[in-house]
Amino acid sequence: MHHFKYHDNVLYCEDVPVRDIASQIGTPFYLYSHATLKRHFQLFNAAFDGVDRLVCYSAKANTNQAILKLFADLGCGLDIVSGGELYRGLKAGFSPDRIVYSGVGKRIDEIDFALDAGILMFNVESLDELAQIDRRAGILKKRAPIAIRINPDVDPKTHPYTATGLKKNKFGIGYEAALDSYRVAGKLENLDILGVDCHIGSQITEAGPFQDALENLTHLIAELKSAGMNIRYLDMGGGLGITYADESPPSLQEYADAIISQLKNMDLQLILEPGRVLVGNAGILVTEVLYRKAGEVKNFIIVDAGMNDLLRPTLYNAFHAIEPVENSRKDVIVADVVGPICESGDFLAVDRSIADVKSGDLLAVMSAGAYGFVMSSNYCSRPRVAEVMVHGDRFNVVKARETYEDLVRGETVPPFLE
Numbered sequence: 065m066h067h068f069k070y071h072d073n074v075l076y077c078e079d080v081p082v083r084d085i086a087s088q089i090g091t092p093f094y095l096y097s098h099a100t101l102k103r104h105f106q107l108f109n110a111a112f113d114g115v116d117r118l119v120c121y122s123a124k125a126n127t128n129q130a131i132l133k134l135f136a137d138l139g140c141g142l143d144i145v146s147g148g149e150l151y152r153g154l155k156a157g158f159s160p161d162r163i164v165y166s167g168v169g170k171r172i173d174e175i176d177f178a179l180d181a182g183i184l185m186f187n188v189e190s191l192d193e194l195a196q197i198d199r200r201a202g203i204l205k206k207r208a209p210i211a212i213r214i215n216p217d218v219d220p221k222t223h224p225y226t227a228t229g230l231k232k233n234k235f236g237i238g239y240e241a242a243l244d245s246y247r248v249a250g251k252l253e254n255l256d257i258l259g260v261d262c263h264i265g266s267q268i269t270e271a272g273p274f275q276d277a278l279e280n281l282t283h284l285i286a287e288l289k290s291a292g293m294n295i296r297y298l299d300m301g302g303g304l305g306i307t308y309a310d311e312s313p314p315s316l317q318e319y320a321d322a323i324i325s326q327l328k329n330m331d332l333q334l335i336l337e338p339g340r341v342l343v344g345n346a347g348i349l350v351t352e353v354l355y356r357k358a359g360e361v362k363n364f365i366i367v368d369a370g371m372n373d374l375l376r377p378t379l380y381n382a383f384h385a386i387e388p389v390e391n392s393r394k395d396v397i398v399a400d401v402v403g404p405i406c407e408s409g410d411f412l413a414v415d416r417s418i419a420d421v422k423s424g425d426l427l428a429v430m431s432a433g434a435y436g437f438v439m440s441s442n443y444c445s446r447p448r449v450a451e452v453m454v455h456g457d458r459f460n461v462v463k464a465r466e467t468y469e470d471l472v473r474g475e476t477v478p479p480f481l482e
């Protein structure tokens with residue numbers, strides 16, 4: 065459910081015609097719908113009504129301050145994977161005791177930052193990290209709240225790059241080693257063992273893998289409790305998929321029910337870390353057609369957004385629907401939609417049936433709210449694009465388009481070259 069709709073063949077975001085924004089700020093830009101973001105959080109949270117839970121939005125899907133502030137104000141928590149995300153989260157107003165910290169490579173300065181801030185818990189991914197967090201907590205005279213991220217070895221049936229819960233993945237600690245790892249943690253002086261964590265992957269479109277993972281974890285929690293550990297949190301991670309093309313992921317309620325049905329009076333607080341499902345379909349990327357070109361075997365639509373702006377098609381071969389911002393052309397062609405970058409991998413769509421758009425037309429790359437702007441880069445010295453949020457019949461630029469000066473900020477020519 066989102067608020068990008070056509071009225072009389074003109075694409076609107078809520079009550080604002082997308083073309084009006086383009087004519088005021090230029091292209092390309094990311095465009096987010098406030099109403100959609102809010103609705104997605106509220107529906108997700110409500111699906112777990114009756115269960116003691118904390119929804120921690122997974123910041124890395126989209127870390128714009130406006131989006132973080134919106135979720136913080138709705139009572140959401142935050143899942144972070146870096147010191148930078150902790151900084152952004154605190155700045156946007158998240159209470160530290162609603163922040164969980166995942167990731168395989170936490171540096172000392174990042175651990176110290178999180179200990180000083182007083183986050184809810186670290187999701188620890190290795191024994192080395194466990195020892196490091198214990199050491200830092202000792203030095204800072206703090207107690208470190210932790211969960212261990214368990215790799216439940218379930219196949220999430222998603223793209224290999226977004227599967228994170230298989231034995232061969234770098235994430236978490238293997239299920240067999242889990243009990244021993246908790247025993248090791250129990251011997252460390254500065255840790256409070258509070259939870260069990262997992263995150264099995266992203267863009268998962270079936271409920272089964274979540275249930276399989278949860279079944280493994282509930283056995284583990286029972287064993288930990290009988291070993292006298294006071295486990296209070298079960299963190300199920302994120303990963304629920306969205307519809308980009310014709311996927312049919314479980315509804316929020318089906319997903320929630322699948323999890324709730326396995327919880328069985330466990331007397332735990334459930335933590336959930338949704339990312340994509342909250343923001344993915346709340347954003348689009350708006351780009352202008354620069355040129356048309358008929359190659360020997362293909363038609364090309366050359367647009368002003370490239371793989372540096374939206375990496376998902378290149379990185380994962382991901383599908384994004386591409387719709388005309390003004391739906392006035394009747395003819396349909398088959399074409400590759402490509403960007404200006406000097407790489408053959410620079411495409412937004414391949415062999416796509418699309419309206420017969422012309423130079424100057426605007427296109428909307430749909431479902432671009434998650435892992436869009438956050439994965440963008442300055443490759444080919446392209447300034448990062450603007451981000452805009454619509455609220456009803458108004459819009460605000462929530463991240464200014466970068467300038468050429470921004471491109472060289474921080475670069476210096478050393479004295480020996482002067």
Ligand SMILES: *Cc1c(COP(=O)(O)O)cnc(C)c1O
Nearest residue numbers: 122166263266302303337339340
């Ligand atoms: C990326 C990530 C998430 C969010 O994943 P989505 O597929 O966007 O829901 C949640 N938890 C952890 C630990 C992550 O790394």
